[in-house]
Amino acid sequence: MTSSRNTTLCRSVDRLVEAVLGLLALVSGGMVLLIVWHLLAGAWPAIAAGRLGAFFTDAKWQPGSLRDPQFGVVTMLVGSSLVTLLAVVIALPVGLATAIFHRFYAPAFLERWNRRMMELLIGVPAVVFGFWGLMIVVPAIVRVAPDMPGQSLLAGGIVLGLMILPVIALTSQAALQAVPTTLLHAAAGLGLGRARTIWSIALPTARGGITSGVLLALARAIGETMAVVLVCGNIPQIPTSLFDPIRPITSTIALEMGYATSSHKALLFCAGLVLVLFTALFVGWLSFRRNDTDPGTGGA
């Protein structure tokens, strides 16, 4: 009698927990839909007025021009993509090297200390990174290329790269730590050296987790705003060199949203929508490719 009542109680508690957890999970996931809905509502005046075409056909972005207003976002999509790509190109090798060092080479105290420092780096506000970039990285670039503005694709890539470096390093380390020790012992048993074991056993096994980390870093980099707005130069153009200024979409929204009147504001909402869709497609494509080429390998 008592035991069956306990079971019933347990079951209803269980059901309650399930409902609460489910609700919270769906709220967090549903936030994305809510944000997209909000963006759509804000962008609607421009979409209804048929301005979306100009978004992709206009060559320039000069919404404030009276003589020749243009609303092209292609240069800014290119800017967002290039600066994100450059950041990953800079951060991935360094982050991976850090993770391998932490997992296989570093003495415990050094690993602990260095990992804590990287966790701190994640917490540094973006605007501090941006200011640091403007005051330290940009003058250094001007010394290398004195005829260029300094605020550039390169400056943005370096600052963003530094911001996503700890994300890549820490998630890669977690992925490497999840590699079963039996595998590593087996490799040692076969007489493989440490470098060979890392290269042929640990890294391929941890690939899924490392890719997840890179995706997370990519998504963070493409949406980053306060740092890039201070160091990228914000000129909407297709760059011809690393030293040319570029304008990511996020910069445009940050620079102009507070100052825009109705029709211009709707276009900025459109730009935000385009960025969200672009990120979704990009991340979707990457995870699709990952599942395709890498079946059965779990994430971190």
Next chain:
Amino acid sequence: MITGSSTVAPVVADVAKRYENTHPGTRIEVQSGGSSRGISDASTGVADIGMVSRALTDEEKQKLTAHLLAADGVCVIVHKDNPVKELNKGQLIDIYTKKVTNWNQVGGADATIVVANKAEGRSTLEIFVHFLGLDNADIKADVICGENLHVINSVVSNPNTIGYVSIGTASAEAGAGTPIKLIVTEGVTPTMESVRDGSFPITRPLNLVTDAETSPAARAFLDYLMSPEIHDLIEKHYFVPVR
């Protein structure tokens, strides 16, 4: 509720603080967001008073009344180490349209000029472009900045940069030891005095705007803003009180 120009907001916030101290029970909320927001919020009634750092257009004048709070100038700045001291309107047009691209063409050292511009919608941009008689699309910039401080920091981080900011901000920063120099334009040195006597060519009015229905409480605060009692606060922000 008061919204609008980020140039005017800090002064009005200071005045509001003093007003709240002397008038217990009054709550004044000041939010910045640009002159355009000041116009739209004041006309839709979202805000009791709007802050607008430019002259009103004829269309705006039909709906809103402007109350002149103070005057501000927009001045051109370069790095302190740049030997150039003076640039006239023609030279500025050439620089901002990239007809002139080296500092040695305007009396400086042999170095490429880096042109810093403001982002769309900023009233400093509108006033500067209007002074030069150009359209936004004519300007060929190397760097686009949001805030005045971003322009100043760009000049500091690359000494070949030319930019333009509010005289108030520029004087405050130069006074605090930031290595920038205010450029003499059309023969007039940008100072509080030259803005006050009207001789400086690039100035703008800092306006407060209200629509037809102003609440008595808002009206009372507006009167306080217009009174000489707060001139010290206006000068503290490096603007020039009018009257």
